[in-house]
């Protein structure tokens with residue numbers, strides 16, 4: 416990771432919510448950007464004050480003032496808020512600036528049209544970015560310069576692992592897999608903890624057992640060249656406890672339900688993008704028919 420590409424760069428976060436905070440934390444922890452080079456803009460002054468108190472960043476409620484002095488404008492509002500936000504930012508972003516969007520479902524072409532700005536990176540991070548253990552999938556428009564691409568990469572690398580893709584649809588796919596992924600894992604962990612408590616462990620003991628098992632299994636899988644099914648088979652002896660448990664999981668349709676959940680999240684990501692660009696581009700078209 417380069418520690419110079421973000422030197423002297425001012426970053427403006429348009430939207431200072433959960434993900435913006437995760438990125439701010441990651442940037443500061445990595446020492447990539449000093450706090451006085453970060454501006455967080457959002458509608459609530461109390462939230463701004465919270466961010467200022469925690470990270471000593473600059474805060475404002477004026478999106479266009481924040482964007483106009485930034486070298487990198489990070490769009491971190493909800494998809495539904497983006498159309499109105501883009502109207503306010505249009506013409507206020509410096510021509511050589513980079514726009515870095517983490518807004519789910521919002522295509523680069525829509526942002527280019529909405530902002531009248533071509534240098535756009537679209538990224539899909541996830542919340543473990545807060546502790547530098549995130550997974551970010553990102554792509555860059557052709558107008559993004561090599562220097563800006565290096566800056567974008569430096570930002571995503573502060574959050575954890577990163578994967579660059581050339582096909583933009585992979586961003587909606589990543590939204591469903593890694594962007595939304597922590598919620599699936601937390602739900603599974605919650606269910607495992609509840610089951611362990613049901614068996615008789617205290618909640619503290621159950622939490623320890625479950626978190627370390629998930630963490631250890633993930634690290635083991637990451638360090639192994641074996642297929643996940645082979646790792647699972649290693650602990651599935653004939654007539655044993657794993658086989659008994661797996662039988663119940665398969666019978667309950669665990670794979671099917673996970674697959675359905677991920678497809679639903681993918682479709683929702685695309686729909687959010689459609690809905691958010693509707694005010695900018697006209698009526699929503701579904702299968703070639705206007706809604």
Ligand SMILES: NC(=O)c1ccc[n+]([C@@H]2O[C@H](COP(=O)([O-])OP(=O)(O)OC[C@H]3O[C@@H](n4cnc5c(N)ncnc54)[C@H](OP(=O)(O)O)[C@@H]3O)[C@@H](O)[C@H]2O)c1
Pocket residue numbers: 429430431432433434435456457458459462478491492493494496499500517518519520539540541542594595
């Ligand atoms: N959460 C995730 O795991 C995750 C992962 C990857 C990508 N994302 C994407 O990241 C984006 C932000 O998500 P989030 O979870 O951080 O949401 P969030 O916590 O709701 O943050 C959005 C922030 O935008 C602010 N905001 C609302 N209207 C605004 C406006 N007109 N101008 C400026 N700021 C405005 C909100 O302020 P108020 O609270 O005052 O309304 C809030 O602080 C979304 O587009 C999401 O798709 C999220």
